[in-house]
Amino acid sequence: MYGKIIGAIIGFTLLRIPGAIIGAIVGHMFDVGYAKDFSQKGGFARFFSSSSNIQSQAVFFHALFSALGHISKADGKVTPEEIAIASNLMDSMRLQGDMRKEAQQAFRDGKAKDFPLDAMLKDFKLYSHNRRDVMQIFLEILISAACADGRITPSELKILETVAASLGFSRNDLHFLISSHEAEQRFRQGGSHSRQQGQSRQQQYQQYSDQHSLADAYKILGASQSDDDKTIKRAYKKQMSQHHPDKLSAKGLPEQALEMAKTKTQDIQAAYEIIKKKRGF
Helix, strand or coil: CHHHHHHHHHHHHHHHHHHHHHHHHHHHHHHHHHHHHHHHHHCHHHHCCCHHHHHHHHHHHHHHHHHHHHHHCCCCCCCHHHHHHHHHHHHHCCCCHHHHHHHHHHHHHHHCCCCCHHHHHHHHHHHCCCCHHHHHHHHHHHHHHHHCCCCCCHHHHHHHHHHHHHCCCCHHHHHHHHHHHHHHHHHHHHHHHCCCCCCCHHHHHHHHHHHCCCHHHHHHHCCCCCCCHHHHHHHHHHHHHHCCHHHHHHCCCCHHHHHHHHHHHHHHHHHHHHHHHHHCC
């Protein structure tokens, strides 16, 4: 689509109406060729039934696992633990059979020394239609995978900063997402430590919060304890809106990635309920 538009504009500039027609034809040929080329490289396209989302969803998966491979290689060597992290991510997304093989190949592509990270991210941003919430989920999944071994190394952080900048996120945005993810992990671990038979997940979160500080709950919402109630409610609504599975699905986020968004909304809801109870509103 973009090839036809750009071709028509350039053609019109040079030769007016006849040029616009020729440019649109050439651009169409580019669009078709690019789509075929990506299908050959990524291979995910054949797994999606909705023709309108085929390319964007295929790009999402190829970009995600190739970026993860690149991050894993950041320190010079991919460890068995990092391979296990990628495998666990594939499990959580229920990638099986040929689809899993494609994800594994994308991961191997990303490990290559000459992997074109910048070009890949430009393609991903283009096919995501600049949808910030979809790109944020992409970035959050990468952060989650990078943190899975307990820490983000300086080399991994450098690549995450490159990814964030390419997608239009500032360094502060990235560090907020990292801080929020770390807070969520502490929430979940605190809940599991206090688990008792018959307790709901919310009760587990509540016990953890009662025994510790509210700092993690505020970090998850991107708010501060000094904020007034109105600001807290606005922060909660913003976070829920950004991670609402139905909205993300409508914007082209693959079904296999929606589980990450659902988990995030549970954490946001739990954090908000704890703050509400403490503040009494």
